[in-house]
Amino acid sequence: MNKSSIPSNPNPSSQNLCGILYLPMAPEIWDSKDWYAEPIAGVPFLSRNILTLQRSGFHEIIIYMDADGAEKLAPLLEKDPRVNVKIHWITKLDFLKVTLQNRRSQVLFFNGSALHDKKEVRSLLENEGIKTPEAFTISNEQIESFLEKIKAHGNKESKEFLKNSRSLIFIPGADHSQLRHPKDFKAMHERLLKGSGQxxxxxxxxxxxxxxxxxxxxxxxxxxxxxxxxxxxxxxxxxxxxxxxxxxxxxxxxxxxxxxxxxxxxxxxxxxxxxxxxxxxxxxxxxxxxxxxxxxxxxxxxxxxxxxxxxxxxxxxxxxxxxxxxxxxxxxxxxxxxxxxxxxxxxxxxxxxxxxxxxxxxxxxxxxxxxxxxxxxxxxxxxxxxxxxxxxxxxxxxxxxxxxxxxxxxxx
Known part of the structure; x- marks a missing residue:
């Protein structure tokens, strides 16, 4: 399979470290393609998150979003020579549930409306299983209602979903990394530029x-x-x-x-x-x-x-x-x-x-x-x-x- 495609089989291999990137609907009048393709410091929003997870050690990434948005965004990743991680697009909730149930390893579920940082992701991986303010464990059975919370940008409300399941960990992203309005792109651009030194x-x-x-x-x-x-x-x-x-x-x-x-x-x-x-x-x-x-x-x-x-x-x-x-x-x-x-x-x-x-x-x-x-x-x-x-x-x-x-x- 190509590095970016929309597969008919929603069950990718469970042998490697896997992450799920959930892309909520774009706000207000924005089209999902335009929102997630908007550049931040020279790299499209979606590509930046994918590359961050790739550099953090992920071997495959599942992107969950609506079918129309997936069809439009898939070429963005296919044409990017920097992206070499396996990407699986899932557009139906039932497929996502089956995927999670069939996986034997732990899956990290990332909020795609936030810009994730490589250092934070690596720190989380090094301390896998430890609950932090940025990582909450949730069970597969709660995924549907949980997604509704994310759609409403209710990351804080996700705490009520904390259970003892080790199959799935939710990473909402830090508060300052949330992109909810067009002005947030410029703010994030400036933040990245300011931190680009060594x-x-x-x-x-x-x-x-x-x-x-x-x-x-x-x-x-x-x-x-x-x-x-x-x-x-x-x-x-x-x-x-x-x-x-x-x-x-x-x-x-x-x-x-x-x-x-x-x-x-x-x-x-x-x-x-x-x-x-x-x-x-x-x-x-x-x-x-x-x-x-x-x-x-x-x-x-x-x-x-x-x-x-x-x-x-x-x-x-x-x-x-x-x-x-x-x-x-x-x-x-x-x-x-x-x-x-x-x-x-x-x-x-x-x-x-x-x-x-x-x-x-x-x-x-x-x-x-x-x-x-x-x-x-x-x-x-x-x-x-x-x-x-x-x-x-x-x-x-x-x-x-x-x-x-x-x-x-x-x-x-």
Whole structure:
């Protein structure tokens, strides 16, 4: 069966984790297709919920709604290359009852009029069977009257249906995630955009970079531009910055700093777009990291070259080369640290792994704001001295962690 179809058999396999997404009638004059196809941060409402459940570990999803709406919405999911979970459309209550009765595993019943969050869903799955304000167990026999409550948006009234049955768990969604009026789409769009940053963002990134990158994200959301294309745009601007610094003049130094600053803002938008539009990929993450560090390598080297050419002092060329190669060595060592963390999450942390959060903070691009200040005040030569010393110390720190880990491995 295709990844999205309306099957004649309402009994999908019960071997994998399954969720039911109930789509109530659209409010007032809205058509169901238009309501559930309305985009939120660049992704249709229904697709966003499906992708959230898919990313949370669901292998198949049952969508329950009226027949007319199902016929119109099925192509929306069929044409989405991001959707690879098995989808079964059920349009009759009797079929839904039979499906629930024939399943041997627990089924999670999601309110489709709410926008569900991946973190909340995963948290629920990790604590399966535990009742929380967002998850209520109900029995199959109560499904018909229960659906009537949902149609009336009576999530709070669903508490009266709590029983000891472990066959079905209802997840109404948080109060702030309910979409009941057209204005709620805009509010949810803003909420998602505001939370599109990363947990390890530094204070400088949060206050100086994210506000600008989010404005760029608003622009890119309405275009077919992919996160990788945004990464390459940032990469090109970064290389242009290196060309500017290599000239060794004040105007070109300021231009180089501006290009690098814009490159950083654009670089922040690629990850935001990827997270908002469910386009994250391992290759995209590697491309982003590699491009960032290639830019750092050439920028440091170009600053040293430009300062050496402008002052006639070859020391700056050596300092630029030291900063460039130290940053490259840091990238190689830090890349191994992050890979080690991702592949050994269940083992006892090594000294290198335990220091990864600090290493990630030291490896961010906050120095670019300092470089902008140095360029404007015509003190780029001071920056390259600091960069050479700082990059060398950072590389030494990572090297120490690596040798410590190797010694522990040999002694064990």
């Amino acid at each position: 947990n390890h963002d530094s204070a400088i990134t949060r206050f100086l970079s994210r506000p600008v990158s989010r404005k760029l994200t608003r622009l890119f959301l309405n275009t077919p531009i992919t996160p990788n294309q945004i990464t390459l745009l940032s990469f090109a601007m970064g290389l242009g910055s290196a060309v500017g610094f290599a000239q060794g003049t004040y105007p070109m130094g300021v231009l180089g700093a501006l290009l690098l600053l814009f490159s950083t803002w654009v670089d922040g938008a690629d990850g935001e777009i990827a997270r908002l539009k469910f386009m994250e990929s391992e290759s995209g993450g590697k491309l982003d990291i590699i491009c960032d560090n290639i830019v750092h390598f050439f920028v440091f080297g170009a600053i040293g070259w430009g300062m050496g050419k402008a002052t006639g002092d070859q020391t700056y060329i050596y300092l630029g080369a030291l900063a460039a190669f130290a940053s490259l060595a840091s990238f190689i060592l830090l890349g191994a640290v992050i890979l080690k963390k991702n592949t050994n999450t269940r083992s006892t942390p090594s000294p290198t792994q335990s220091q990864t959060p600090l290493a990630e903070k030291l490896a961010n691009r906050d120095f670019i704001h300092f470089l902008m200040l140095m360029a404007v005040t015509d003190l780029v030569q001071v920056f390259i001295v600091i960069a050479a010393i700082g990059a060398t110390l950072f590389t030494s720190y990572l090297t120490y962690l690596r040798f410590t880990e190797l010694r522990m491995a040999q002694s064990s």
